[in-house]
Amino acid sequence: MKQRSIVLLKVVAHAACLAPVIWLLWRLYLTSGPDPNALGPDPTHTVTFFTGRGALRLLVITLAVTPLRKLLPKLAWVIRFRRLLGLYAFFYACLHLMTYVWLYAGFSWSAMVDDISQRRFITAGLTAWLLLVPLALTSTAWSISKLGGKNWNRLHWLTYAAAISGVIHYWWGVKSGVKTPLAITIVLGVLLLARPLLARRQNAKRSAANAVEA
Amino acid sequence: MLIRKPGDIAPSEITPKHDYLNRRAFMRGAAVGAAALAGEHALRGILRPTRVEAADKLATVKSQYSLTTEPLTPYEDITHYNNFYEFGVDKGDPAKYAGTLKTRPWTIKVEGLVSKPQTFDIDTLLKLRPMEERVYRFRCVEAWSMVIPWAGYSLSEFIKLCDPLSTAKYVQFVSLADDKQEKLPWDAGIRWPYLEGLRMDEAMHPLTLLTFGLYGEVLPNQDGAPVRIIVPWKYGFKSPKSIVKVKFVKSQPETTWNDMAPDEYGFYSNVNPNHDHPRWSQKTERRIGAPIWKQRQPTLMFNGYADQVASLYKGMNLDRDY
Numbered sequence: 307m308k309q310r311s312i313v314l315l316k317v318v319a320h321a322a323c324l325a326p327v328i329w330l331l332w333r334l335y336l337t338s339g340p341d342p343n344a345l346g347p348d349p350t351h352t353v354t355f356f357t358g359r360g361a362l363r364l365l366v367i368t369l370a371v372t373p374l375r376k377l378l379p380k381l382a383w384v385i386r387f388r389r390l391l392g393l394y395a396f397f398y399a400c401l402h403l404m405t406y407v408w409l410y411a412g413f414s415w416s417a418m419v420d421d422i423s424q425r426r427f428i429t430a431g432l433t434a435w436l437l438l439v440p441l442a443l444t445s446t447a448w449s450i451s452k453l454g455g456k457n458w459n460r461l462h463w464l465t466y467a468a469a470i471s472g473v474i475h476y477w478w479g480v481k482s483g484v485k486t487p488l489a490i491t492i493v494l495g496v497l498l499l500a501r502p503l504l505a506r507r508q509n510a511k512r513s514a515a516n517a518v519e520a
Numbered sequence: 521m522l523i524r525k526p527g528d529i530a531p532s533e534i535t536p537k538h539d540y541l542n543r544r545a546f547m548r549g550a551a552v553g554a555a556a557l558a559g560e561h562a563l564r565g566i567l568r569p570t571r572v573e574a575a576d577k578l579a580t581v582k583s584q585y586s587l588t589t590e591p592l593t594p595y596e597d598i599t600h601y602n603n604f605y606e607f608g609v610d611k612g613d614p615a616k617y618a619g620t621l622k623t624r625p626w627t628i629k630v631e632g633l634v635s636k637p638q639t640f641d642i643d644t645l646l647k648l649r650p651m652e653e654r655v656y657r658f659r660c661v662e663a664w665s666m667v668i669p670w671a672g673y674s675l676s677e678f679i680k681l682c683d684p685l686s687t688a689k690y691v692q693f694v695s696l697a698d699d700k701q702e703k704l705p706w707d708a709g710i711r712w713p714y715l716e717g718l719r720m721d722e723a724m725h726p727l728t729l730l731t732f733g734l735y736g737e738v739l740p741n742q743d744g745a746p747v748r749i750i751v752p753w754k755y756g757f758k759s760p761k762s763i764v765k766v767k768f769v770k771s772q773p774e775t776t777w778n779d780m781a782p783d784e785y786g787f788y789s790n791v792n793p794n795h796d797h798p799r800w801s802q803k804t805e806r807r808i809g810a811p812i813w814k815q816r817q818p819t820l821m822f823n824g825y826a827d828q829v830a831s832l833y834k835g836m837n838l839d840r841d842y
Contacts, residue, residue, distance in 0.1 A: 338811070343594075347597035347601035348611075351664070409815070410804075410816070420801070427798055478799060481662065482709065484709065485609075485709065490708075
């Protein structure tokens with residue numbers, strides 16, 4: 307993949323990740339006057355689910371990078387997009403957290419403490435966000451060199467924990483019987499299973515190659 | 521920076537005329553596509569489906585039970601933000617799919633502990649009593665609320681007509697469940713038909729409304745046409761839609777949400793800011809139609825109808841009998 311093409315693709319990727327937020331901000335502006343219904347009848351709910359689903363989807367896409375590279379070695383260059391995607395996932399998660407702090411808790415500490423301690427779906431959600439913080443902080447090349455590749459990789463396995471926590475947060479937050487989180491759960495499940503399966507395939511190939519050489 | 525001269529541009533780099541002329545459509549499409557990436561559900565709710573057809577008018581008289589202190593929720597919101605799982609679990613689904621509901625012919629069958637079983641035609645019920653406009657608060661268990669101008673008369677008038685026996689202590693309501701008219705989706709997790717119920721004194725309370733209309737017109741399909749019950753001091757799921765059967769019974773009847781998740785949805789389900797749903801707080805609610813920075817407001821005990829209904833629950837532990 308040419309460097310120039312990568313740069314172009316990165317611009318496109320940034321645009322694609324930012325477009326939904328810009329659209330949301332535009333809609334938010336419209337509700338202040340020109341079109342009060344621009345965010346639907348329940349704008350709090352709309353914004354919350356928009357940002358939450360965005361965070362989960364981006365996180366899942368981030369987790370799909372390595373399985374994709376293992377399956378199609380020609381696409382090895384997508385690794386260069388993983389940090390971008392991961393940081394956008396964190397960005398959406400921060401927006402989602404801000405929606406809760408402002409619109410649900412009204413900036414009240416007591417309301418937040420009450421929620422975090424008693425509402426398990428909020429505990430799960432906060433956990434997911436907290437797990438992403440060290441990952442965002444150590445996303446730079448400097449961190450990778452300071453921690454060493456192996457430790458850095460180990461730390462970033464927390465992405466799985468964050469994604470699982472996020473999906474649990476989704477299930478616990480919807481009404482009983484509603485199955486809307488099912489799609490993303492299946493996708494995450496497939497990605498989690500893909501890793502050990504692909505690793506086994508790689509090991510099998512390697513031992514076959516060794517056997518041939520011997 | 522090297523500014524290119526026209527001769528430097530390769531023919532392959534020139535935007536095809538068709539794409540150039542349609543660039544705005546393309547950008548719109550791209551914007552929609554990008555937004556779809558983040559949430560087609562959000563889109564569905566926001567880009568409103570086709571306008572509800574103007575319905576038959578209902579002449580109404582004013583009622584002393586109407587709320588006068590809060591603004592009405594816009595008709596558009598009342599008719600496009602619905603939980604009517606028979607037509608799908610998304611809030612926009614009932615408006616989209618309830619067109620297949622046939623509201624004529626329609627009857628309500630009365631059974632159980634009554635002097636004799638009867639079947640009432642909807643058109644008879646429409647003429648039974650003068651229609652009153654009742655502006656009520658409506659509070660969903662999901663913590664959103666509306667102020668809705670319903671049209672109907674007290675359920676007690678209908679119950680008198682049913683002539684229940686003195687052994688009837690509860691009344692159960694059955695909603696329509698017909699897969700030829702409704703989607704009845706599997707992912708609602710509900711065993712159809714939708715069932716609800718009230719204690720006799722709750723059903724006989726003047727606030728409990730046998731409801732035929734909304735904003736002076738017959739109920740649109742997605743709001744529970746052609747006839748439903750409204751119990752304003754309880755969470756919205758206790759106000760069943762599209763009623764086909766009323767059964768008088770001696771013990772607490774089966775009700776759908778209580779059946780599905782008894783630790784979350786009690787039989788009484790009175791609006792109570794002091795009793796939280798196991799998974800979310802009920803202390804505040806989001807008023808539908810309000811701008812995003814003004815949506816949140818405190819939940820009122822019995823949804824603001826404490827003066828009228830608190831006496832029904834005197835001596836009861838509302839934390840246990842939620």
